[in-house]
Amino acid sequence: MxxxxxxxxxxxxxxxxxxxxxxxxxxxxxxxxxxxxxxxxxxPDLGEIDIDIVSLDTDPDTAWKEVNDGLETVRALFVQHGVAMDDILVQDIVRRPRKVEVLPEGQPLPMDTRVSIHLTVRDLGQWTPLLRSLLVMKNIESLAVSFNRSDxxxxxxxxxxxxxxxxxxxxxxxxxxxxxxxxxxxxxxxxxxxxxxxxxxxxxxxxxxxxxxxxxxxxxxxxxxxxxxxxxxxxxxxxxxxxxxx
Structure with missing residues (x-):
């Protein structure tokens, strides 16, 4: 046009x-x-998903375990919906200060522990059930999606x-x-x-x-x-x- x-x-x-x-x-x-x-x-014939798995536990060891457990859960979910392991990219687990709008005086800056995941979904027949499962999961942040064409x-x-x-x-x-x-x-x-x-x-x-x-x-x-x-x-x-x- x-x-x-x-x-x-x-x-x-x-x-x-x-x-x-x-x-x-x-x-x-x-x-x-x-x-x-x-x-x-x-x-589209391709879909991409980005998510963060996050733990707000103040104990680093507990937070690390929560994030790892969440990572294994979503990996199993992805494989269940036909996503190949090569299409699942996992960054290193990091612990960092959490952004807050207002921090009471004298209170230490809160920390979070998180891991970022990017995956490519090549079978879009699995897209809707996969996303519906992710949307109700706990400890998931920064969920973003995009579509593309192989051609x-x-x-x-x-x-x-x-x-x-x-x-x-x-x-x-x-x-x-x-x-x-x-x-x-x-x-x-x-x-x-x-x-x-x-x-x-x-x-x-x-x-x-x-x-x-x-x-x-x-x-x-x-x-x-x-x-x-x-x-x-x-x-x-x-x-x-x-x-x-x-």
């Missing part, structure tokens, strides 16, 4: 001289500037090709509308051409030019649902412009 486009056509040196910008910000030839985007909704690279290549095609078509229509001929592309960017766009007042909504998935991460019970991904690619292109008869 083409969200927005911005166009500037400069047909004479006088027009360039009148603009309150530096010469280095502009191409040294008359140009058409367009931006375009493509997007695609697709169901994401190909999808993003296709989106880039589509966005570039839309940009060229738009530029061709603009050139025809002003009685000119569209020349070769003189500059391409998969992000905003900031110096040019900002200087010319052509950059409107920077958040609408993001690349990749744009939906916010699911929270709470939504984590247990496999949700569609929105993948997008935006491009900025500068084309040379000439007279229609040349």
């Amino acid at each position: 083409l969200k927005q486009f911005a166009v500037a056509v400069f047909l004479s040196a006088a027009a360039l001289a009148a603009a309150p910008i530096l010469a280095a910000d502009l191409p040294s030839h008359p140009f058409i500037h367009v931006n375009a985007s493509a997007e695609f909704y697709v169901m 994401r690279g190909k999808i993003e290549d296709d989106l880039l090709e589509e966005a570039l095609g839309k940009a060229k078509l738009k530029a061709q229509k603009i050139a025809k509308g002003v009685g000119a001929r569209l020349g070769a592309a003189a500059g391409v960017s998969v992000g905003a051409l900031k110096n040019l766009s900002n200087a010319m007042g052509m950059s409107s909504d920077p958040f609408a030019r993001n690349v990749g998935e744009r939906r916010a991460s699911p929270k709470g019970s939504e984590m247990a649902l496999v949700q569609a991904m929105r993948l997008g690619q935006a491009v900025d292109v500068i084309y040379r412009i000439g007279n229609a008869g040349r």
Whole structure:
């Protein structure tokens, strides 16, 4: 879907001289500037989960045992739901000060003992029961999930090709509308051409030019649902412009 486009056509040196910008910000030839985007909704085939297992026990040995016991419990849960051991990454157990908003005077800073785990779920048929089990477990913090596609690279290549095609078509229509001929592309960017766009007042909504998935991460019970991904690619292109008869 083409969200927005911005166009500037400069047909004479006088027009360039009148603009309150530096010469280095502009191409040294008359140009058409367009931006375009493509997007695609697709169901994921991979899921990733990050969790911390935490003990608040003040005794280090007891806390260590609680965290280790919790680690063995979640490992067994992961294997039960088809997660391979190679897809379970476990960091070292650490003991560190716990962040608190208000600490009464004279009271020592509380400590916690925790271990962080990252796992990849390749069978999303197991996603919902696995997440529902994690959501009710004790001593679990910092639960976060994300989705991905094993063929994401190909999808993003296709989106880039589509966005570039839309940009060229738009530029061709603009050139025809002003009685000119569209020349070769003189500059391409998969992000905003900031110096040019900002200087010319052509950059409107920077958040609408993001690349990749744009939906916010699911929270709470939504984590247990496999949700569609929105993948997008935006491009900025500068084309040379000439007279229609040349």
